[in-house]
Amino acid sequence: MSKHFLPLVLGAALGVAATSASATTLDDVKAKGFIQCGVSQGLPGFSNPDAQGNWTGIDVDFCRAMAAAIFDDTTAVKFTPLSAKERFTALQSGEIDVLSRNTTWTMTRDTSLGLNFAGVNYYDGQGFMVRKDLGVTSALELSGASVCTNTGTTTELNVADYFRANNMPYEIVAFEKADEVVAAYDAGRCDVYTTDASGLYAQRLKLTNPGDHIVLPEIISKEPLGPVVRQGDDQWFNVARWTLNAMINAEELGVSSENVDSMMSTDNPGIKRLLGVEGSFGENIGLTNDWAARIIKHVGNYAESFNANVGPDTPLGISRGVNALWSDGGVLYAAPIR
Amino acid sequence: MANAEIFHVRTEEAPTLPAPVSTTGVIGWMRKNLFSSIGNTLLTLVGVYIAYSIIMPFIQFAFIDAVWTGDDRQACLATEPGQHIGACWAYVEAYLPQFIYGRYPVEERYRVDIVYALFVLLLVPLLIPSVPRKGLNATLFLAVFPIITYFLLTGLVIGGTVILPIVETAVWGGLLVTLVIAVTGIVASLPIGIALALGRRSQMPIIKLVCVIFIEFWRGVPLITVLFMSSVMLPLFLPEGVTFDKLLRVLIGVTLFSSAYMAEVVRGGLQAIPKGQYEGAMALGLRFWPMMYLIVLPQALKLVIPGIVNTFIGLFKDTTLVLIVGMFDLLGQIQSSFSDPTWSTPSQGHTGYLFAAIVFFVFCFGMSRYSIFMERKLHTGHKR
Numbered sequence: 001m002s003k004h005f006l007p008l009v010l011g012a013a014l015g016v017a018a019t020s021a022s023a024t025t026l027d028d029v030k031a032k033g034f035i036q037c038g039v040s041q042g043l044p045g046f047s048n049p050d051a052q053g054n055w056t057g058i059d060v061d062f063c064r065a066m067a068a069a070i071f072d073d074t075t076a077v078k079f080t081p082l083s084a085k086e087r088f089t090a091l092q093s094g095e096i097d098v099l100s101r102n103t104t105w106t107m108t109r110d111t112s113l114g115l116n117f118a119g120v121n122y123y124d125g126q127g128f129m130v131r132k133d134l135g136v137t138s139a140l141e142l143s144g145a146s147v148c149t150n151t152g153t154t155t156e157l158n159v160a161d162y163f164r165a166n167n168m169p170y171e172i173v174a175f176e177k178a179d180e181v182v183a184a185y186d187a188g189r190c191d192v193y194t195t196d197a198s199g200l201y202a203q204r205l206k207l208t209n210p211g212d213h214i215v216l217p218e219i220i221s222k223e224p225l226g227p228v229v230r231q232g233d234d235q236w237f238n239v240a241r242w243t244l245n246a247m248i249n250a251e252e253l254g255v256s257s258e259n260v261d262s263m264m265s266t267d268n269p270g271i272k273r274l275l276g277v278e279g280s281f282g283e284n285i286g287l288t289n290d291w292a293a294r295i296i297k298h299v300g301n302y303a304e305s306f307n308a309n310v311g312p313d314t315p316l317g318i319s320r321g322v323n324a325l326w327s328d329g330g331v332l333y334a335a336p337i338r
Numbered sequence: 339m340a341n342a343e344i345f346h347v348r349t350e351e352a353p354t355l356p357a358p359v360s361t362t363g364v365i366g367w368m369r370k371n372l373f374s375s376i377g378n379t380l381l382t383l384v385g386v387y388i389a390y391s392i393i394m395p396f397i398q399f400a401f402i403d404a405v406w407t408g409d410d411r412q413a414c415l416a417t418e419p420g421q422h423i424g425a426c427w428a429y430v431e432a433y434l435p436q437f438i439y440g441r442y443p444v445e446e447r448y449r450v451d452i453v454y455a456l457f458v459l460l461l462v463p464l465l466i467p468s469v470p471r472k473g474l475n476a477t478l479f480l481a482v483f484p485i486i487t488y489f490l491l492t493g494l495v496i497g498g499t500v501i502l503p504i505v506e507t508a509v510w511g512g513l514l515v516t517l518v519i520a521v522t523g524i525v526a527s528l529p530i531g532i533a534l535a536l537g538r539r540s541q542m543p544i545i546k547l548v549c550v551i552f553i554e555f556w557r558g559v560p561l562i563t564v565l566f567m568s569s570v571m572l573p574l575f576l577p578e579g580v581t582f583d584k585l586l587r588v589l590i591g592v593t594l595f596s597s598a599y600m601a602e603v604v605r606g607g608l609q610a611i612p613k614g615q616y617e618g619a620m621a622l623g624l625r626f627w628p629m630m631y632l633i634v635l636p637q638a639l640k641l642v643i644p645g646i647v648n649t650f651i652g653l654f655k656d657t658t659l660v661l662i663v664g665m666f667d668l669l670g671q672i673q674s675s676f677s678d679p680t681w682s683t684p685s686q687g688h689t690g691y692l693f694a695a696i697v698f699f700v701f702c703f704g705m706s707r708y709s710i711f712m713e714r715k716l717h718t719g720h721k722r
Contacts, residue, residue, distance in 0.1 A: 041664060042677030050678055051432045053441035053509075080508060081674070082664045086570055093573035179676075179687050186684065205682035209418065315679040316412065 002099035025097055025229075025236035026070070026286050034076045037063035041081045043302055044202035044317070045310035046102045046122070046225075055079045059100040061305040062227050066098065066243045068298040069291040088113050091230060099228040099242055102198075104183040109228075118240035120226040121302075123322045123331060125219035126158050127197035129204065132212050134191060139218035143168040148181050149338055150174065154221070155195055162220045182206050196223055201316045219322070238285045246292040248334035250301035252325055257300040260293055273337050281337055292337070302332070347443040399424040400692065407431075412681040426690040429681045437671055440511015446503060449490045450514055456483060457521075465708065467715060480525065491518075507585035511666035513697070515585070519667065520654045523592045527653070528646070530593070531600025532639075536630065537606055542605070549601070556598035561656055569663035588660050596653045603645040607638030640716045647709035651702045669694050 029035055039047035047057040060079070067077040080096050091099045092114055102124075103109070105117040128147075130136050139162070149155050151174040163170040173190045175181045182203045185193040193200065199220060204210045229240050250256070253271050255263050263271055272278040275296075276289035280331055283289055299305060310318045324330025356362070360369055372382040403424025405414045414426035430437070439447050460479040463469040491514075493504035510518070537549030556564075568587040576582070611634055619629040639646070661670035672690040675681070 040677075041661075041670070042674040044677045044679040044682065048677035048679070049436070049441060049674060050680065051436065051675075052444075053347075053436055080506065080664070081666070083662055085566075085662075086664055089570045089573060093576075095573060169352070202677075202679065202682070205411070206684050206686065207678060208684050209419070315682060 025233045026239060029070060029097055029236075030115040033071070034078050035063060035070070035098065036080060036096045037077050038087055038090050038099040038101055039063070039068075040080045040101045041083060043102055043198075044205075045198065045314065045316045047079075047100070056309060057224075058121060058305050058309045059102060059298050061309065062099060062100045062244065062247075065247060065295045065299040065305075066240065067244050068294045069239065069246075069287055072294050072298075074298045087260050088115065088138050091115060091228060094230075097229075097236070102225045103228055105224045105226050114231045115228050116231050116237050118227045118229055118237060119244040119334075120224040121244055122198065122225045124196050124198050124223035124225050125322075126155055126194060126221040126223070127200050127219050128216040129185075129200045129213050129231045130191060130216060132214050136216070139216045139220070140166060140168075142192055144170065144171070145192045146171040146173050147192045147194055148173045148175070148185045149194050150178060150181055151176055159194055160220045178203065178205075198310065198316075198318065201310070201318045205315055216298040235286055239287065242285060242337075243295060245334040246274065246295050246337070247299070247305065248325070248332055249337055250292065250296045251303045252327065252334070255296055255301060256296055256304055260296045261316075264293070270336070270338075279338075339352050353646055353708060398422075399688070401425075410680050411686075414681075414685060421700050423683070423685050426681070426683055426685045427689065429675075429683075429686055429689060430693050432681065433672075433675050434677065436513045437668060438514065440513065440514055440666055440671055441509040442505060442511070443503075443509070449502065449505075453465070453490050454633060455485050456486065457517075507583050510585065512671040513668050514653075515660070515665060516657050516667040516669075518585070519589060519592055519657045519660065522589050523653050523657075526593045527596040527600045527649075530597035532604050532635070534597060534601035535604035535608060538601065539608055544676050553598045553601050556595050557602070561592070561659055562662060564595055564624045565659060565663050567591075584663065584665060588665060589665065592653070592657070596649060596656075599649050599652075600646065603642050603649055604638065606645060607640075607642035608634065610641050611638050640713075640718075643709055643713050647705055651705055654701060654705070655698060 008291055021032070037060075039055060039057075042048045043059075045057055047055060047059040049055055057222045059116065063077045063079070064074040068074050070076070070150055080090065081173060082090050082096075082099075085105065087099055087101055088109075090096050098118075099115075100121075102122070103117075104124075105120060109115060127140050128142065136142060142163075145168075147170055149159060149172060156172065156174060159170070159172065171190075172198075173184060175184060178195070178199070181193065181195070184190060186207050193203070195203070197215065200215050202214075204213055207213060227240055229237050249270075253268065253274060254276065255271060260275070264275055264277060266272065269278065273281060274283050275293045276291065280289055282291040285291075288294075297316070300308070306320065306323065307313060312319055320328070320330060322330050323332055324331040360366060366496055373379045374560075399422075403422050405423060405426050405428050408414060408426075408428035410430075411429075413428050414423055416423050435447070439450050442450055457665075460475065461482055464475050464479055469475070489502065491505065491510070492507070493500075495504065526719070534549050537545045538553065540546050540549070565588060568591045569584060572582065572587060613638065615633055617630065619633040624632065642648040657667050658669040660667050661673065666674055672694050676687055676690060
């Protein structure tokens, strides 16, 4: 063994971090002073590092919201970029405290992996993008189209199901990597590009003339994306679930990072309960009573997070659509705080 | 006058005429090497055409159509229809710090700079044969430098006082991670590989068996599997809450993996040494280690320099595989930057990969040239 290698072995001895496994996750997190949050290796608008190396995105905002609720400090969170294959092991082994990595909530994952989904922070689904000059306005007009997609993914199977169910002939043009699919679509090798709708908006930026393409309204699969925690620690699960609920409730009640201070003196009982002016909802889940006020002050409500990361004014330009509040015609519906 | 014969006596030498134009200079060289027959002429023309059709688009993309400055993706988008946008160097410029340091905290990056500077200062004199004090230099590079580097990069806290703030390996990235993995792997795998090669040729059955099993095991599994096991399976075997640093796991995996390859390369060299060398050394009364150290290994290693450097270059490029365990080497960092919507443009991907190719080529080509230089220098007449 060379001399160069020795310090690294010594480093191993120092690098072994043994934490007591008996305490609850919330106690562990409070003791170490930060949340370890698993994110993607880069998905535009959801979790991606910017040029300065800061993580941004709505999945990132969720972890920052949890840090705000617990520590009153959005920087008390460390991000672990994880590949799709590693993500569940990292959570199971305790390497991360919460997984906020555009993970689709499915029955298998929820029931057989020892994990719990804390809610849905983005309702995604597979969509289609076509050239405007095709004059197509609905996916049902795509009979005979050639469809660009990734190989070996569920997207390919979903396309097969959809076209067969609607009795339309089609032709698959499949590639290994997302970049190749986009390049092929851009070069006109196929009429339709299909992947998750959020991905369509992100990939559209890589097209030569993004304005010449539209995303069709049909969504052919359900991909509810949400944060995940380990099963068996209900307190931590509650913190995660209600962090998300607080952001959605704040939007519904009209509380934003700009008006949260003035809202403290409101007469609305719903807002009073949300901001901890009334009741002890925060203390009941192991936090302080102003937990939600901290989230809103530092991170904002759901709409602010959505608009800052993926909304119409960002390069992605995704409209709220199905992710609007239930009162605005979407499906976003959080249980009330009372 | 009949006998008035005219003699011409030359008093000075006739001036030497230049060789015919067709046999010297550029034209002569070309006639001889490129157009000596119809077949060769055709091959030359085809070759020139292929080179032209590869190089011209490249120059067009990388220089002529390139965008050199800009603040966001707008700079690298076509403003009028049909306009061709080449490499978006403005994006590389904006991301360059991240490609070099990863997400290492900005205010601590001077520490990485010190490590880079020390690395160059210690390595360059070590590589130039005429610089004296090789022993001291090697000790500094192999023993002192890793310790300084370890504390500089990870941080130093003595008794609660923070001298250098701790920087987790999770935020390391870019060229830093590539070089840490490659240099550790290269420096550690050579001695381990030599030990394994000697062990495999040993007369002692247990040592031989252990070495054979080790080498065959690590050569038998793909590096991706090794990395994946270390990152996904290992945490499941450890007690809950106990975690090894991920970079460390990768370093160990890469080192053991490349040691096995190195062992076989070195064994090839050992087998090429004639038996007479061993017998001669023993006749001089040398014991095993002096014999190996003074007689056999210098010759054997010299023979396999191309193989050793080949393994090094392979290892350097294999560092890109750490991407699959969620670490960001140079290539990983570049790929992760593709996800930034601020810079998403049609040419972003091509620009990023071109930049990665250039950086990797510079390093690998450098290693390759140095190995050729060493071969020439150590050449003792056996070369055919």
